[in-house]
Amino acid sequence: xxxxxxERDMSDVIPTGTTRDSEYLFERMTRRxxxxxxxxxSRILDVASGFGQDLVPLAAGGTxxxxxxxSRRMMAFARMRRDEAGAPPLHLVRSWxxxxxxxxxxxxxxxxxxALDHFDRPDRAIAEMARVTxxxxxxVLAIANFESLACRLARWTDDLAExxxxxxxxxxxxxxxxxxxxxxxxxxxxxxxxxxxxxELEVVEGISLGWGLPVWSRAVERLPESxxxxxxxxxxxxxxxxxxxxxxxxxxxxxxxxxAR
Ligand SMILES: C[S@@+](CC[C@H](N)C(=O)[O-])C[C@H]1O[C@@H](n2cnc3c(N)ncnc32)[C@H](O)[C@@H]1O
Numbered sequence: 468x469x470x471x472x473x474e475r476d477m478s479d480v481i482p483t484g485t486t487r488d489s490e491y492l493f494e495r496m497t498r499r500x501x502x503x504x505x506x507x508x509s510r511i512l513d514v515a516s517g518f519g520q521d522l523v524p525l526a527a528g529g530t531x532x533x534x535x536x537x538s539r540r541m542m543a544f545a546r547m548r549r550d551e552a553g554a555p556p557l558h559l560v561r562s563w564x565x566x567x568x569x570x571x572x573x574x575x576x577x578x579x580x581x582a583l584d585h586f587d588r589p590d591r592a593i594a595e596m597a598r599v600t601x602x603x604x605x606x607v608l609a610i611a612n613f614e615s616l617a618c619r620l621a622r623w624t625d626d627l628a629e630x631x632x633x634x635x636x637x638x639x640x641x642x643x644x645x646x647x648x649x650x651x652x653x654x655x656x657x658x659x660x661x662x663x664x665x666x667e668l669e670v671v672e673g674i675s676l677g678w679g680l681p682v683w684s685r686a687v688e689r690l691p692e693s694x695x696x697x698x699x700x701x702x703x704x705x706x707x708x709x710x711x712x713x714x715x716x717x718x719x720x721x722x723x724x725x726x727a728r
Contacts (some may be wrong), residue, residue, distance in 0.1 A: 487687045491699040492675040496715050497521065499674060500580045500609045503719045505530065507605035508575020514564050514596060515582030519545030519557060527554035533574075534559045535567055564592035572601045580609040581715075584649040590661050597665040597722035606666055607719040612673075614654035616712040617680045618643035642679055655711040658718055666720035673706040673713020675699075 501521060504511050509530055516522045516534030518541055525532035526549070534557060536542055542559050549557050562568050564579070565588040577596040583589045596606045612618070621642035628634040645652045655671075662668060677683040687695045706713040 486684045487695050487699065488675070488678050488684050491703065492678045492714055495703060496580065496609050496674045496717070499672075499717055500578055500607055501525065503605060503607045503670060503717070504576040504578040506576075508601075510573070510575045512567075512569070512574040512577045512596075512599060514567070514577060514579040514592065515585065516545060516559070517541050517582070519548045521578065521580060522557055522559075523548050523552050523554050526557055527552060532558065533569075535562045535564065537561060537563050564588075565595055567595045567599050569599045571598050572604075573599050574604065575601055576605045576607060578607040578609075580607075581611065583608060583610050584645070584651045584653055587650050589651055590664070593661055593665045600722045602724070603721060605669075605719055605721060606662075607670075607717065608658070608662055609674075609715055609717050610653050610658050612654060612658075612710070612713055612716050613643060613645060613652045614711070615676075615678075615714045617677050617683070617714060619712075620677075620680060653716075655716060658716055662718045662720065665723055666718070667723055668718055668720040670717060670719040671710055672717050673708070673710035674703065674715040674717060676702050676706040676709070676713060678714040 497520070501524070505525075511525055511530055511532045513522050513525070513532060513534045516536045519534065522532050522534040522545060534542075534545060536545070536559060539561070542561065545557060545559060549555075560568060564582075564586050577600050579592070579596060583592065586592050593606070593608070600606055625636040625641060629636055640646065651657070659668070659671065687699060690698065710716045
């Protein structure tokens with residue numbers, strides 16, 4: 468039996484619009500992922516499409532977009548979102564990421580955002596994404612980095628408080644702890660290894676630095692809006708070149724010919 472939660476409803480996922488640094492992270496991650504996918508052509512597969520956050524705008528923009536998603540509940544959310552947006556009907560296919568029910572080379576681009584760490588067989592899933600992508604097409608992965616600067620700083624601060632100052636750290640999940648519904652704890656090295664096995668990597672870049680660190684979130688909240696926006700963009704620009712420290716890493720590349728069937 469597969470131990471995955473098909474009835475999940477995202478209630479345990481960090482809300483995206485609560486703070487400026489969250490808004491920046493989720494907006495940039497989405498924009499860059501879609502930009503890279505759209506740049507490869509007009510037939511796009513969204514693997515683990517969830518509640519249609521990317522599928523609906525793709526369909527609304529005239530792209531032939533297909534969502535592969537195992538959860539019926541997520542699929543229902545996606546259809547509701549489509550109705551609200553008045554977008555064209557969605558092409559949703561109920562399926563697992565490691566056995567995609569599509570012919571080889573069916574899509575110009577395959578994207579998988581914020582989901583690889585939820586898969587029980589991520590390596591097999593990337594192989595499948597590469598298989599269904601046309602030669603010269605692109606697979607785009609957006610993955611949370613659990614060795615980000617923010618995770619490292621939070622861990623050091625906790626170690627310092629606990630080990631040196633004898634202050635117990637707060638209860639509940641810490642910033643650097645992997646949520647219960649994740650199978651894999653990704654860092655840049657592991658992302659490169661898994662993605663590079665099936666893709667000729669062309670893009671490896673970071674999105675956002677310091678996300679969720681209380682001191683950073685609070686500082687950005689307190690600044691005038693335009694100053695905060697410029698600061699987030701400047702720090703985000705740095706993150707792009709420092710993926711090992713970034714909050715999210717985007718990897719994109721062409722399928723290796725050995726993966727094609
Ligand atoms: C955090 S959501 C991400 C959804 C979407 N990509 C986004 O950016 O909002 C993770 C999704 O992965 C799906 N999922 C979990 N295990 C899966 C698997 N083995 N194959 C395909 N999808 C899976 C879940 O149903 C859920 O919709």
